[in-house]
Amino acid sequence: MKYSLTAMIAVFAAMSTASVANAADGWGIENEQIVEIEATVVDIACSLTKDCPPNCGDGKRQLGLLTADGKLRVATKGASIFAGAARELIPYCGKIVFADGLLIENPAMTIFMVQNLRISKSEKLQPATAFDTEWAKANGKADEWYRSDPAVKQVIEADGVFGIKGLAPKP
């Protein structure tokens, strides 16, 4: 499989502009479907094991979307660059939402990317970018949160971008 620079730039451009979409943007990912699903926000670990802390784990656990026909979709990605969907969905723990995004039924794993949310069909879709707002509130403004995040910096400064101390990119 080849990963061209142009294709990657296009993907990241889509990632940064997805927030203004009125409906989900396709990414051209194999097995993706653009869908808006009506589902209840659930704590996945709770649904599988009955270990159920209050409020779906307060954003510390992966969340899922449980549809009326009993399908559990793991909300793997939000609309913020390099960020998941837990912060987007945690305000709606136990509630029904309309999640607009990409259902990717890869034979290896079925995942869901939440791009926009609303709590009723009559409302306008809102971009699933709460991560950016909350990160900035906690850490201050940064052009690229992922390079400024304290936890990331600690790991990368300790072991380098390749994860092995002393191994660095060629100049």
Added chain:
Amino acid sequence: MAKFAKLGLLTSVLLGSAMPTVAAERIQVTGEIVDTWCSITGIMFAYGTAHHQCAVWCAAGGIPVSIKSADGTFYMVLKIEDDATSVANPTILKVQTHNVTVDGELHKRDGVNYLFVSKVADDKGIVNMTHDDYGVVPFGN
């Protein structure tokens, strides 16, 4: 009628009855800890040293991590030992890209293998050296 259906679903979810408990299986898995989004979507090369930095970014951003075993099976990690935190877990950030052997409980549901790790039996660190072929993915050096 639709309102009653919604109410019924919500009520049963809150009571924990709408989600059938799937029988769990005890397993041992060996493989690389990977970022689930990049590896499943194939939007970029997502393995080994080349992708390590991105894997750390994604884990810090709360994207779930998975273990990819040698046979290509993916297991999404929802718990590591006593820590049930699976969003931006600092422990997970430190073992991104490592080759590990773990014991755990496997729950399969709707196309996902969910893994609750009870014990990290072995951690060989990062062994998948891909940077010579791919550089730093994404964005380069």
